[in-house]
Amino acid sequence: MSSVDPKLAVLGAGSWGTALAIQLARNGCKVALWGHDAQEVAALRQDRENRRYLPGIALPESLQPNEDLTACIGEAEEVLLVVPSHAFDAVCRQVAAIRPDIRSLSWATKGFDDASNELLSTVVERHLPEADMAVVSGPTFAGEVARGLPTAITVASNRMENAERVASYLHGENFRAYTSDDLIGVQVGGASKNVMAIAAGISDGLGFGANARAALITRGLHEITRLGLAMGGKPETFMGLAGLGDLALTCTDNQSRNRRMGLALARGLDIAAARKEIGQEVEGVGTAREVRSKASSLAVEMPITEQTYQVLYEGLEPSAAVRNLLSREARSE
Known part of the structure; x- marks a missing residue:
């Protein structure tokens, strides 16, 4: 010191x-x-x-x-x-x-x-x-x-x-x-994972199971990495604690406020009611809007972020958001 x-x-x-x-x-x-x-x-x-x-x-x-x-x-x-x-x-x-x-x-x-x-x-x-x-x-x-x-x-x-x-x-x-x-990459990872946690909570709350959760985490990491690289982050950061580590934690444990927000939305609560139930700040709600805007400005494709945004701000039914993701055209990983 x-x-x-x-x-x-x-x-x-x-x-x-x-x-x-x-x-x-x-x-x-x-x-x-x-x-x-x-x-x-x-x-x-x-x-x-x-x-x-x-x-x-x-x-x-x-x-x-x-x-x-x-x-x-x-x-x-x-x-x-x-x-x-x-x-x-x-x-x-x-x-x-x-x-x-x-x-x-x-x-x-x-x-x-x-x-x-x-x-x-x-x-x-x-x-x-x-x-x-x-x-x-x-x-x-x-x-x-x-x-x-x-x-x-x-x-x-x-x-x-x-x-x-x-x-x-x-x-x-x-x-x-x-x-x-990597000041940029660590910030991008820490912020963007909250959006993915809301998505994981929605999926789990709808009963889609462990397979869907694993897919969301994996593809969510791809999204976060694409955005981070476009903003100037380093690829190795997203495989570390501030990337994969933080993403896995917040998507899988109910201590995560963002995951609990997704679970509440899946039960039919609106954002205000879910926030009241959680009783603390839920960063991913605002971050979904901000990440979507940033991704759009950089022409970065982020389908999970887009569907989460649609649920939070455009009234899309959570079940429809998950179906939209699962029905995307097949392609190479």
Whole structure:
């Protein structure tokens, strides 16, 4: 690590932000955890646990919740954004206004910018053009990380020295942090897999079975890879933790909010009712729109993404979407 007991700020006190803050604190970092809701932050301070998202898991003493963004990032050596993708631009702009001198900004948000359909690294470049960047991604569920269960993630940066430093904050017992220089590919994999998880949930919810799920995962990986390569990612990234690993996890386990969204849609719920039932942000809903738009602009064929978009935004029946995929013309793989 860059110093003894480094001071870090984690912005976003949901399940994933809290879990990463716990992991950093376990590793000896002094962590300020910021949340936009003052009442929720007060509850974190009082209860010393996130009872809403991670009940029963104590916050380490070196982790201090704070609703004052300026106080949180004022002396931080590293800022880690873990806010929903639709809030990423606004929070990044606030960070830049408070700390225009910041040298490194990392994020564990998985998605595209909802206004521009660009990668989140483009948002960071716009607000903090001189800062090093790093993205944290991979097959992770917040509850398992918070409980200290074995986990492996990827940290990608525009500079390998930066990736190694950020990884060193996270790497510890039962938590392995690999590094990558493919900032583009890791972001594309982490965002796009959420769309495939909705599709897998729809298929499973309709009772189409394990064969269909395996086909969706395999062909979904092809789609993600095609988009990632068109955007400048590296092919090997999509066979790693931020590609195949994250895709397999989120498509097959009901801890995945995106998979649960698909299951709910298959039961006949609309998006609003499904979101209420899930009770947390479901990134894949917005990402389906953004990935479809990006793919169209690059002339990248993404049939699973297209059918998922049609279900979410055009009123297509989930069963019809699956039939549309299965009835596509046969061709070589």
